[in-house]
Structure formats: C-alpha cells, structure tokens
Amino acid sequence: MTLWFVFALMTVAAIFAVLWPLGRGGRAENQGSEVVVYKDQLAEIERDLAAGLIAAPEAEAARVEISRRLLAAAGSEPVSEPKSNLKWRRAAAVLALVGLPLVAAAIYVPLGSPALRDFPLAQRERGAGSGMAQSLDNLVVQVQQHLEKNPTDGRGWNVLAPVLERLGRFDDAVRAYRNSITYNGESPERRADLGEAISAAASGVVTAEAKTEFERAHALNADDPKANYFLGLAAEQDGHKDDAANIWRALLAKAPADAPWRPLVQSSLARVGGGGTMPTLSDETISASKDMSEGDRGTMIRGMVERLATRLKQNGDDVDGWLRLVRAYLVMGARDKAMGASIDARQAVANDAERLHQLNEGLKNLGLDG
Numbered sequence: 001m002t003l004w005f006v007f008a009l010m011t012v013a014a015i016f017a018v019l020w021p022l023g024r025g026g027r028a029e030n031q032g033s034e035v036v037v038y039k040d041q042l043a044e045i046e047r048d049l050a051a052g053l054i055a056a057p058e059a060e061a062a063r064v065e066i067s068r069r070l071l072a073a074a075g076s077e078p079v080s081e082p083k084s085n086l087k088w089r090r091a092a093a094v095l096a097l098v099g100l101p102l103v104a105a106a107i108y109v110p111l112g113s114p115a116l117r118d119f120p121l122a123q124r125e126r127g128a129g130s131g132m133a134q135s136l137d138n139l140v141v142q143v144q145q146h147l148e149k150n151p152t153d154g155r156g157w158n159v160l161a162p163v164l165e166r167l168g169r170f171d172d173a174v175r176a177y178r179n180s181i182t183y184n185g186e187s188p189e190r191r192a193d194l195g196e197a198i199s200a201a202a203s204g205v206v207t208a209e210a211k212t213e214f215e216r217a218h219a220l221n222a223d224d225p226k227a228n229y230f231l232g233l234a235a236e237q238d239g240h241k242d243d244a245a246n247i248w249r250a251l252l253a254k255a256p257a258d259a260p261w262r263p264l265v266q267s268s269l270a271r272v273g274g275g276g277t278m279p280t281l282s283d284e285t286i287s288a289s290k291d292m293s294e295g296d297r298g299t300m301i302r303g304m305v306e307r308l309a310t311r312l313k314q315n316g317d318d319v320d321g322w323l324r325l326v327r328a329y330l331v332m333g334a335r336d337k338a339m340g341a342s343i344d345a346r347q348a349v350a351n352d353a354e355r356l357h358q359l360n361e362g363l364k365n366l367g368l369d370g
Contacts, residue, residue: 174194
C-alpha cells in the first residue's frame, strides 16, 4: 500500500511540474515594465529635487510629463493572448493530466511486479544458498546439450558423471560412467566409480552388477582403495564378516597415514568386529596369558612386546604399531610403560603433523590424553 502511495505522489508532482508553466497568465510583459519604469523616474525626480540637483520648476514639469505617461500606461488594455497559443496550452494540460498516469501504468504493469508479495530476508538468504545448486544444474544442462551433439566426447562424459552423482542423479551417473569407459578407455578408477554409482542407485547395496565392476577394477589394480573397500562391503553384506575384515585390514596395512578414506575403513573394520584384532599382539592372547604361570606368561608377553618394540625402533612412523604397543601395556596393567611408549611415539612422529594427529587421536581413544 505504501508503494502505491509513493507512486501517486510522484505522479502528482510530475503533473504539477508540467501544468505550472502552462497555467501562468499570458499578459503582455511590456505593460508591467513601463509602469515600473515610470514610477522609478518619479522617485528619482524627488531625490534630485531634495538634493538640490534640479530646480523646482523643472522638477514640476518633469513630474507632470512622467505622470501623464504613467496614467496612459496604467489605463491601457492588456494585450490578449493569441487563441492558438491558449488552445495548445489547454491541450498540453489535458495530456499531462491523463497521459502521464496512463503511460506510467502501461510501462509498469508489464515490466514491474505489482502483485509480488513480500520477500523476507530469511527467504532471500536461502535463495542465495541455493544459487550454487542452480548454477550446477545449469552447467549440467550445458554439458548435456554439448554431449547430445558430440556423443563421443569422452572428456565431457568424464566431467559429467561425478557431477550427476553429486546431484543424486545416480541412474544418469551410471550411464555417464559407462559412456566415459566406452570413449575414454578402461581404468581401475573408472570401473570403481561405475560400481560406486551402481551401488548408490541401489541405496548403498553392492549388487552383483556393482561387485563385477569392483572386481574388474581390482583386476586392473589390486591396490585400488575404492575397489577394495566396496569388495569388503560386499562381503559384509553377504554375511562374510571375516572376509570383509581381512580385506579391510589388508587395505589399511598399505594405506598412507594421511589417506582421507582411512577413518571410513577403520570404522567399517570395527563394525564387523575386526577393529580390536591385533595379529602382532591380540587381546585374546594377552587375556589367555593371565591363566598361565607367572614365568610362562612373562616370557611369552615379554617376547611379543620386545619384538613389537624393536620393530618400532626401526620404523618409528608406524602409528598403528605404537597404538598396539600402548594398548598391550594397558591390557597388561602396565600403565607407566604405556605412558612411556606414548611419549616415545610422539617423539618419533613429531615432525609429521598428520601422523602426530592420528597418534593423538588413537591415544585419546585409549584414555591417554596427556
């Protein structure tokens, strides 16, 4: 309502600006000019007479003459305005009164949004957040249009496939990955990506078709992390948790310390009950040692711990090894030795920020924050 009121005021102001000069009278300016001049001359005579610059007889004669002219000018008829000019001015006034609002309305209604409701700030912020998704959708449309004209452009399919998967269009992503393999050639990464898209389309289930793709990726590269992870997931979903644990353990054994997918594999291993298994020093072995005689138990555990400690002296970058050693000490009840091993471990990886972070997180999970 306020907006319409403002528009009305603006329209009135515009009309007034046009009508003001048109409504002024058309009286002749000469008449007003002569009267003013004669009055000024009379005043000047009085000043000269008072100053002694003119004699009284001369002043009287001049006063009579100027007064006569002043009366003539004041009593003359004003010059009337030509009818043609008056006619055009009236036409312009009518045009301003009627035409301006009509022109403004004719322009605003099709181009403006008079019926648009309020757009609160919160909705604007949400709209700004969705701008990225809209731009991504526009990019997908452009790439798809390009691929319709150039279906053998392998690079285009390679770019389009992961974007479609990110947008949740898994069936389209599967088709794009297949075309990428067709026109770019086979690789373990493309096979694994295709298998992942097929699994995503099946709500996370590693179907037989997806497993086939992961097996093909594994055949091309036995160390491909994505293929190995999903093959372990397939084994878990088939009920073979031991097989899944073995696959994931082998994957972690070869994984770099800073691998971004390492936490995912570790949590998956823990899910199938393999997270606490330590081939070098298992919980079961340590627990069983408590039923042995003191001498036998000490000999067995000492030998295992010494072998692990010796290996860590040779390879201090093995964060998992340090964590196994600390955990073994804790299970045995030797907390002081566990603290000492944690200090040695921190010193060994002090120059590697990523390994140090991983070590600190592991020690924290074991209850050794300090």
